Amino acid sequence: MxxxxxxxxxxxxxxxxxxxxxxxxxxxxxxxxxxxxxxxxxxxxxxxxxxxxxxxxxxxxxxxxxxxxxxxxxxxxxxxxxxxxxxxxxxxxxxxxxxxxxxxxxxxxxxxxxxxxxxxxxxxxxxxxxxxxxxxxxxxxxxxxxxxxxxLADLRKVLLLCLAIAAVGVVSAGLFFSRYILQPVREITSQVKNIRAHNLHLRLNDPNSGDEMSELAQTFNNMLDRLETAFETQNNFVSNASHELGTPLTAIIGEAELALNKQRPEDEYRQSLQVILHEADRLEHITKSLLNLAQTGFDGKRQQFEKIRTDELIFSVKNTIDRINPDNKVEIDYTMLPEDEDKLFIKGNAQLLQLALSNIVQNACKYSDNRPAYIALAATDKSNVIIIKDNGIGIPAQDLPFIYEPFFRASNTSRYKGYGIGLPLARNIIRLHGGNMVVNSQQDEGTEIRITLPTSAE
Missing domain, CATH: 3.30.450 (Beta-Lactamase)
Structure with a gap:
């Protein structure tokens, strides 16, 4: 009905x-x-x-x-x-x-x-x-x-007649007002029926009346904004993933065909196998990154959270960076640590958080050519704040809106090896833990990333 x-x-x-x-x-x-x-x-x-x-x-x-x-x-x-x-x-x-x-x-x-x-x-x-x-x-x-x-008999007749007239009047008024009140709903329904996957740019007319209908139109338009962004991101993701996966596969196939084209010396076969191995390692790295990116897109119910100390997490990240890049100049700022150590506890998955922070710190080292980078930690009753800052090449202003798109790389990073998955992966992990990540960057001056995570209530 x-x-x-x-x-x-x-x-x-x-x-x-x-x-x-x-x-x-x-x-x-x-x-x-x-x-x-x-x-x-x-x-x-x-x-x-x-x-x-x-x-x-x-x-x-x-x-x-x-x-x-x-x-x-x-x-x-x-x-x-x-x-x-x-x-x-x-x-x-x-x-x-x-x-x-x-x-x-x-x-x-x-x-x-x-x-x-x-x-x-x-x-x-x-x-x-x-x-x-x-x-x-x-x-x-x-x-x-x-x-x-x-x-009394006449009164009964009059009251019944008045009741019948009132019922007819109420039905008539109800039909009119229900039609009048629900008119915006019919208009919204009519407009929604015209929106398809190919025209997600369309929006509902907002009457700006300040009532529930206006709120419904605004909410639906916001949902359309997210859907349009998701569709565009998906299309870009598929396109970029196809390109990133296709490049090493093309290199592997080409090198294999070249090696099989005719009989060659052992050194040339070894050289071809080295190229194939390098491209296979690259392909494996991309697929693992894609898997991590997909897994961190799930809700928190799929993850096992435990109490973690953020200062110990940062020390672990520093040790990991030291093993991967011994020439790094990452420094940890202890000046903002709270006196109450209980404020340093958060709830989360230590492996995922270490993966996110390691990606960000590695980028700080890579894009600053191993110039000094800094990690600072502050904590309050409500949140832990981790700040990672470098003095590298920075991100051009026109590229900042796209840094969270998978496989996107800034226009000034062509001479650096990378796949454009680190920042989207890190943001997904931070969001999974109920936090947020803000990136501030100036080209040729450096980048500052501020991560906020909720302090454990227990």
């Missing part, structure tokens, strides 16, 4: 239910008031009838004749009680058709409380106790409330 109709049904049921409750309450209140008012009128008539009958005062008879409208089927009854305040059982009025429906409790209540009411079908009874010359009497007036019944 469409949301429009769900809203309409909910709105209609809720509104009609409220109106129905209000109408029912009004009807019951009116019904109660009508009965109470009619009993009050019967009570007044009972006292007037008693005074007119026992005092023989013509004024009461005149009031009855001139000012009291006779009620439908109005009847008056006078029952004499004995000294024990009981109605003699042989009283013939008790067996009259009009009074035989009255229960004995009605008479007892009149004598005990002074008055009582009773209803039998459409006939209402009001009884009062009246004492004349020390003799108690029960005066009963009965009548039918035809006017009240008709009034």
């Amino acid at each position: 469409k949301i429009r109709y769900k809203i309409l049904i909910l709105f209609t049921v809720l509104t009609v239910s409220i109106i129905l409750l209000m109408a029912t309450f009004a009807y019951l209140l009116t019904n109660r008031y009508s009965f109470e008012d009619f009993y009050k009128r019967l009570e007044i008539r009972a006292y007037i009838a008693a005074r007119a009958a026992f005092t023989k005062d013509k004024a009461y008879s005149q009031i009855r004749a001139e000012h009291l409208e006779r009620l439908p089927h109005e009847q008056e009854y006078f029952l004499k009680a004995d000294s024990t305040l009981k109605i003699p059982a042989d009283n013939k009025l008790l067996t009259s058709p009009s009074l035989k429906n009255l229960p004995a409790s009605f008479y007892r209540e009149v004598l005990a409380a002074g008055k009582a009411t009773y209803r039998h079908e459409d006939t209402f009874y009001e009884g009062v106790r009246y004492v004349n010359e020390n003799t108690p009497y029960i005066v009963i007036v009965s009548a039918r409330n035809d006017y009240g019944s008709q009034y």
Whole structure:
């Protein structure tokens, strides 16, 4: 079922239910008031009838004749009680058709409380106790409330009619407003249907109304931005990967074909095998880097994290660099280390973090031609900050937006060996640990990379 109709049904049921409750309450209140008012009128008539009958005062008879409208089927009854305040059982009025429906409790209540009411079908009874010359009497007036019944019947019809009109009005208003409110959703749906893989540059129209529809359009546009970037990155990745993998494969195939072309001396075969081995090593390095890059793109649930001290991690990275490049001039800055060693703990995968930091430090050494490079560590209650700085060739400003694309290499790095995977791999690892990495670089001045990792809460 469409949301429009769900809203309409909910709105209609809720509104009609409220109106129905209000109408029912009004009807019951009116019904109660009508009965109470009619009993009050019967009570007044009972006292007037008693005074007119026992005092023989013509004024009461005149009031009855001139000012009291006779009620439908109005009847008056006078029952004499004995000294024990009981109605003699042989009283013939008790067996009259009009009074035989009255229960004995009605008479007892009149004598005990002074008055009582009773209803039998459409006939209402009001009884009062009246004492004349020390003799108690029960005066009963009965009548039918035809006017009240008709009034209540008319009220029911009016309320039902109003309820029906209100229901129609609510449905009509609900249809209009649900269509009006959901119009932006229909427009967004229509625009989304036109977006395909070949036109991800299209965006939804943002009404800038500040409401949920505007927020939805903005969120969807942001998602389209990420999708477009992901598609472009994927295309570039496939293109660059094909090129990077194809180059050593072409060299291997070409060298093998050249060696097999004719009989050659042993030295030439050895030289061809050295070329093939070199290109195979290069191919293996690229495939391992691609595998690491793909694995670090997974979420953290696939990784086993443990508590790690960042200062020990940096020392381990320095030892690794010393083995790979003994001529390096990497220095560690200890001046910003905190007094509280507990702040140096983070949660993560030590091997992955060492891989990320080693790649960055190796780049610092390589692109600065082994000039001095610096590693600094600072820590707070919330985060550990690792700063790696070199005085190398830097990155041109126009290349900075693309440094995280796999296989991308800056325009000034052609004389240096590399594959353009180190920085994307490092950023993936840092993100996997809930951190972030910021690169600041000036061409011919050097590069500074700031890595922030959350401090372990335990």
